[in-house]
Amino acid sequence: VILTVEDDGQMRRFFRVTLGARGFQLAEANTGQEGLAKTVAARPDVILLDLGLPDMDGLDLLERIREFSSVPVIVVSGRTGEDELVSALEMGADDYIAKPFHERELVARIQVALRHAAARAPGEPAVYTSGELRVDLAKRVVTLSDREVHLTPTEYALLAMLVKNAGKVLTHRMLLAGVWGPDAVEQTQYLRVYFGQLRHKLERDPARPVLLLNEPGVGYRLKEPR
């Protein structure tokens, strides 16, 4: 079940038509209060959350939901405020999608969220592959076209964090805190340097990255594995 929390009737209709056609079951809420009630009642697998709701801020609803549930939440926002997206991701949203968006993009994001939810149970050791890149987290081995790539410990730590969240956007602060620690959350220049190094080692054309993707003003995303 996908719960859409959205006050715009046209958007709700769009969700109903596109997601219904792909076989997803939908629950709908027009307001934050209704969204909270249906999160409890319908036990959704994914929530699509609009930030501009008539009765409360979507971020407040997210905070309430996170008090009792780790259900994947994808923020669907028409607001361009990057600060707001960053706050949403740091408050526990799993991803965001900016309006207007293509329905393929929406479905891809939902599938990533569902996979992440399923992967939360401890499973087999994570091996990430995309194109020529293979990252084996259990063995700490990175290969490109079957040739081992040597990474520094910091480069590897950054890549490993991305691999564990492949397909999902991580904010600058999340990456800095995760790799360099909580005192480094303002040091965005570290990311520019280290993403530059990783792209040189892992991307065919470092100037046009297809794996280590930039989300301007928000963070970075490692391409979904395939």
Ligand code: CA
């Ligand atoms: Ca709205």
